[in-house]
Amino acid sequence: MRIAVTPSPTTTVHDAIVVGAGFGGMGAAIALQRLGLDDVVILEREDDLGGTWHVNRYPGLAVDIPSATYSYSFAPNPHWSRMYAPGAELKQYCDDVADRFALRRLMRFGTTVETATWDDVAGTWTVTVRDGEPLRAGMLLTATGFLSQPKLPDIDGIEDFAGTVVHTARWDDSVDLRGRRAAVIGTGATAVQLVPEIAPLLAELTVFQRTAIWVTPKLDGPVPRALRAVYARVPATQRLARGIGSAVLEAIMVTGVLRYRQLGIFNRLAAATARRHLRRQVHDPATRAALTPDYSFGCKRPTFSNTYFPTFNRPNVHLETTPIERVEAGAVVTSDGRRHEIDTLVLATGFDLWDANFPAFRIVGREGRDLGAWWREQRFQAYEGVAVPGFPNFFSLNSPYSYSGLSYFTTIESQMKHITRLVTAMRRRGATRFEVSDEANAAFLARMRANLGDTVFTLGSCATSRSYYFNQHGEAVLLRPTSTINAFREAGRFPIDDYVLT
Numbered sequence: 001m002r003i004a005v006t007p008s009p010t011t012t013v014h015d016a017i018v019v020g021a022g023f024g025g026m027g028a029a030i031a032l033q034r035l036g037l038d039d040v041v042i043l044e045r046e047d048d049l050g051g052t053w054h055v056n057r058y059p060g061l062a063v064d065i066p067s068a069t070y071s072y073s074f075a076p077n078p079h080w081s082r083m084y085a086p087g088a089e090l091k092q093y094c095d096d097v098a099d100r101f102a103l104r105r106l107m108r109f110g111t112t113v114e115t116a117t118w119d120d121v122a123g124t125w126t127v128t129v130r131d132g133e134p135l136r137a138g139m140l141l142t143a144t145g146f147l148s149q150p151k152l153p154d155i156d157g158i159e160d161f162a163g164t165v166v167h168t169a170r171w172d173d174s175v176d177l178r179g180r181r182a183a184v185i186g187t188g189a190t191a192v193q194l195v196p197e198i199a200p201l202l203a204e205l206t207v208f209q210r211t212a213i214w215v216t217p218k219l220d221g222p223v224p225r226a227l228r229a230v231y232a233r234v235p236a237t238q239r240l241a242r243g244i245g246s247a248v249l250e251a252i253m254v255t256g257v258l259r260y261r262q263l264g265i266f267n268r269l270a271a272a273t274a275r276r277h278l279r280r281q282v283h284d285p286a287t288r289a290a291l292t293p294d295y296s297f298g299c300k301r302p303t304f305s306n307t308y309f310p311t312f313n314r315p316n317v318h319l320e321t322t323p324i325e326r327v328e329a330g331a332v333v334t335s336d337g338r339r340h341e342i343d344t345l346v347l348a349t350g351f352d353l354w355d356a357n358f359p360a361f362r363i364v365g366r367e368g369r370d371l372g373a374w375w376r377e378q379r380f381q382a383y384e385g386v387a388v389p390g391f392p393n394f395f396s397l398n399s400p401y402s403y404s405g406l407s408y409f410t411t412i413e414s415q416m417k418h419i420t421r422l423v424t425a426m427r428r429r430g431a432t433r434f435e436v437s438d439e440a441n442a443a444f445l446a447r448m449r450a451n452l453g454d455t456v457f458t459l460g461s462c463a464t465s466r467s468y469y470f471n472q473h474g475e476a477v478l479l480r481p482t483s484t485i486n487a488f489r490e491a492g493r494f495p496i497d498d499y500v501l502t
Contacts, residue, residue, distance in 0.1 A: 011134075011136050012135075012136070013124055013136045013137060013138060014039045014040065014041050014135065014136065014137040014138070015032070015037040015038065015039040015040055015137065015138055015139065016032055016037055016039075016040045016041075016137050016138065016139040016140070016141060017040075017041050017042075017043060017116075017125065017127050017135060017137040017139070017140055017141070018032075018040060018041070018042045018043070018106075018141045018142075018143055019042075019043050019113050019116075019127075019140075019141070019142045019143060019144055019360075019361075020042075020043075020044065020051065020142065020143035020144045020145060020397075021042050021043075021044035021046075021049040021050070021051065021103075021107050021109075022049070022050060022051020022052060022053070022054075022094075022143065022145050023051060023072075023094065023097075023408065023409070023412055024051070024143035024145060024397045024398065024408075024411075024412050024415075025042055025044075025051075025141075025143035025397075026042075026049070026094070026097055026098060026101070026103055027072065027143075027412040027413065027415070027416050028141045028143055028395070028397060028415070028416065028419065029042055029101075029103055029106060030101050030103070030416070031416040031419045031420055032141075032419070032423075033101070034420070035419075035420060035423050035424070035427075037139075037423075040106050041106060041108065041135060041137070042103065042106045042107045042108070043107075043108050043111045043113055043127070043129065043135075044107055044108065044109050044110075044111060045110070045111060045112040045113070046109065046110075047109050047110055048109060049094055049095070049098055049103075049104070049107060049109075050090075050091050050094035050095070051094075051145050052145060052147055053087060053090040053091045053094055054091060054094070055169055055170075056087060056168065056169055056171070056190075057087060057088075057171050057173070058168045058171040058190065058193075058194050059171075059194060059197035059198055060193035060194050060196065060197035060198075061086065061087030061193060062082075062084050062085060062086045062087060062193060063084055063085050063087075063090060064084070064189055064193075064303055064304060065084075065245075065249060065304075065406055065407055066083055066084065066219075066245040066249075067080035067082065067083060067084060067085040067089075067223075068080070068083075068238060068241045068242045068245050069242055069245040069246050069249060069407045069409070070085070070090075070407055070408075070409060071093065071242075071409060072097065072409060072412070072413065073239075073242070073409070073413060075097055075100060075101075076231075076235060076238050076239070076242070077093050077096070078228055078231030078232040078235070078238055079228055079232070080223055080228075081222060081223060082220060082221065082222055082223060083219065083220050083221055083222075083223060084218065084220045084304070111129050111130075111132065112129060112130040113127055113128070113129055113360075113361045114128050114129060114130055114361055114362070115127070115128045115361060115362045115363070115364070116128075116140055116142075116361065116362070116363045116364070117363075117364045118364065118365045118366055118391065118392060118393075118394070120366055120367075120392075122136075123138065123392075123393070123432060123433060124136045124137060124138055125137050125138070125139070125140040125393065125394070127140070138393060138432070139393045139394070139395075140363075140393065140394050140395075141394075141395040141396075141397060141419075142359060142360070142363070142394075142395070142396050142397060142398065143397040143398065144357065144359070144360035144361075144398055145357075145398055146351075146353060146357065146398050146403065146478070147350075147351040147353070149351055149352045149353075149356040149357045149360065150167055150169040150170065150349075150350075150351055150352070151349050151350050151351050151352040151356075152167070152347065152349065153185055153186075153347060153349045155185075155324055155326065155327055156325070156326040156327070157326040157327040157328055158327045158345075160327065160328065160329055161327050161328070161329060161330075161345055162329040162330060163329075163330065163342065163343040163344055163345060164180075164343065164344045164345070165344075165345045165347065166344070166345070166346050166347065167346075167347040167349070168190050168191075168194060168346070168347065168348045169351070175344070177198055177201045177202055177344065178201045178202075179201075179202070179203050180201075180202055180203060180343055180344045181202070181203055181204040181205075181341060181342045181343050181344065182198070182202050182204070182205050182206075182342055182343070182344040182345070182346055183205075183206045183207075183208060183332050183340060183342045183344070183345055183346065184198075184205065184206070184207045184208065184346045184348055185208045185324070185332075185345070185346070185347055185348065185349055186208075186210075186347065186348035186349045186350060187207060187208075187209040187210070187211065187212065187213055187348070188213060188300075188303075188348065188350050189213070189301065189303040190348045190350065191207070191308075191348040192213065192215060192303050192305045192308045193305070193308075194346070194348060195207060195308060195311050195317075196305075196307035196308055196310075196311045198346075199311045199314055199316065199317050200314075202316060203316060204316050204318070204342075205316060205317045205318070206317075206318045206319075206320050206332070206340050206342065207312075207317065207318070207319050207320065208320050208321075208324060208332065209290070209291075209319060209320065209321050210321075210323070210466065211293070211300070211464065211465065211466045212290070212291050212292060212293040212294070213293065213300065213302070213303060214270075214271070214274045214293050214297050214298075214300070214302035214303070215274060215277065215278070215302065215303055215304070215305050215308055215309065216270070216273055216274045216277055216302060216303075216304055217273070217277050217304065217306060218304035218305050218306045219304075220304075220306065246405075246407065246410070246484075249405060249406040249407060250405055250406075250483065250484055250485075252270070252406065253405055253406050253484075254483055255267070256270045256297060256298050256456070257298035257455060257456050257457075257479075258451075258454065258455050258456075258479075258481050258482070258483070259454060259455075260296075260298070260454060260455050260456040260458075260459050260460055261453075261454040261455075261459055262454065264459075267296065267297050267298060267456060267460070268297075270297045270298070270302075271296070271297040274297065274302070275292065277309070278291055278292060278309055281306075281309035281310050281313075282309050282310070282312055282313065283313050284312075284313075287312050287319055290319055290321050291309065291312070291319065293465075294461075294464050295460070295461050295462050295463070295464045295465040296456050296460030296461045296462060296465075297456070297460075298456040298460065299456060299457065299460055299461070299462035299465035299467050299469070300462075300465040300466070300467035300468075300469065301467070301468075301469070320334065320340065322334040322335055322336050322338070323335045327345070330342065330343065332345075350468065351468070353468045353478075354380075354468075354471045354472050355472065357398070358372065358375060358380060358398075358399075358400070358471075359371050359372055359396070363391070363394075365388070365390045365391035365392070365394065366390050366391065366392060366435070367390065369390040369391070371388065371391065371396075374388075374390070375400070379445070379473075379475070379477075380400035380471055380473075380475065380477045381400050381401065381441065381444075381445045381477070382396055382399035382400050382401060382402060382441075383436040383440055383441040383444045383445075383498065384401075384418055384444060384490060384491065384494055385399050385400070385401045385402025385403075385404075385411075385415065385480055385487075386399060386402065386415055386418050386419070387434075387435075387436040387441070387499070388436065388441070389435065389436050389437065389438045389441045390435070391435070392433050392434065392435040393433055393434060393435075395415070395419060397412075397415055400471075400477040400478065401444075401445075401448050401477055401478075401479075401480045401481075402415070402478075402480060403478055403479045403480060404479075404480045404482070404484050404487040405484040405487075410484045410487070410488075411487075413488075414484075414487045414488050414491040415491070417488065417491035417492055418491040418494070421491065421492060421494070421496075422434060422496070422499060425496045425499075425501070426501055429501055431501035431502060432502070433501070433502045434499045434500070434501050435499065435500050436498060436499050436500075437498060437499065437500055440495070440498035440499070448477075448480070448481055448482075451481035451482060452476065452477075452481050454481070455476070455481055457469065457470070457476035458476075462476075
């Protein structure tokens with residue numbers, strides 16, 4: 001099936017353009033190929049595929065949920081070396097999937113998309129790229145990821161620092177940390193992985209914490225070779241392991257976060273588990289108190305680690321919670337006037353989610369509607385986490401209300417299912433354009449906002465969490481406030497008439 005267009009005599013019109021060559025973009029391309037849409041172009045600004053698993057390579061990088069759950073269900077990997085696989089294995093898995101489904105031939109690396117504009121007369125999207133010719137396609141899918149735009153801290157004088165500066169999303173492997181005096185700014189999931197790895201190399205390490213993070217025990221360890229062999233020979237055994245792991249993650253998400261009103265006891269049990277973990281691992285009472293979050297469990301994505309807390313028992317590691325006032329040529333100065341002398345500054349400050357990534361580039365739909373401006377004026381929203389009224393033939397795969405569960409692959413595969421159902425219906429009806437109706441979108445938004453009323457985001461104490469789940473308006477609209485089962489069920493059953501097909 002090809003999305004019908006009115007082509008220019010000099011311009012190739014592709015079936016679809018996918019922006020982003022991470023797991024989301026590859027999943028979208030696989031879904032399109034299965035539908036018979038073979039003329040697909042995947043545009044990627046980096047020099048290789050893999051998204052976050054290509055860009056990130058800081059010490060300690062690993063998946064933060066069990067490896068068995070972090071893969072496509074239709075392309076399991078029986079070869080994970082650990083229960084929580086290291087980053088290099090995730091990158092290898094990306095490469096293997098691309099080879100298995102012949103995706104590299106569709107990819108154009110080093111291609112930064114600047115704008116995408118819908119042409120209502122031609123029925124095409126025109127995508128402009130930096131230092132290149134525009135491309136056209138009948139369908140546009142954005143898979144630019146949730147964590148793709150590094151966030152730099154807004155600290156006075158940081159540009160004046162005379163030493164080495166490294167951001168975890170642009171790690172420099174040539175920097176030798178041995179014997180250095182370093183500061184890490186940020187204590188999110190990245191820092192939890194990074195700090196234990198670099199602390200033994202450094203003469204002194206000061207970790208500047210603005211917000212403590214909930215950390216629970218990590219049931220990690222090597223996957224025995226014999227078990228890996230069983231997974232490879234009998235795939236059903238790995239599917240069973242995946243199912244068990246997914247059920248546990250789903251229970252954590254549903255009971256601890258999404259059904260806080262009805263099942264708040266489970267949230268409190270999770271917080272108690274994390275506090276016990278902290279008490280067992282950190283010797284100094286003052287340090288324990290500083291590492292204890294003052295917001296409800298689940299307001300901010302929790303993480304798993306057995307090594308982060310013990311790092312603060314080391315004599316060369318210092319936790320600093322006094323706010324940073326400025327950075328000087330050779331020091332970080334806190335608001336109490338103390339100078340922390342350093343020669344290396346490590347920025348574990350995460351990603352600019354809501355200001356720079358929704359969307360990651362300018363998208364203009366029907367009648368000149370600018371997606372970024374519309375989201376900010378009319379609330380962040382997307383029907384079933386994939387479609388936006390006023391934007392025909394467009395799937396936004398990293399959208400408000402799209403992230404389902406704790407594994408990104410549940411989101412990807414439910415979206416693949418949605419795409420498949422819709423395009424199949426278009427084929428049956430002979431349609432060439434789709435656009436979600438205003439009424440269907442409004443009904444979905446109302447239902448999601450009502451569901452949020454039961455979550456920890458609404459009923460818990462989240463004011464001090466500084467969570468990326470919340471946008472600049474204080475709304476927690478990143479996660480879909482339903483079970484993963486609900487997301488998959490609706491991806492296969494949503495009313496086709498919620499879309500206008502022409």
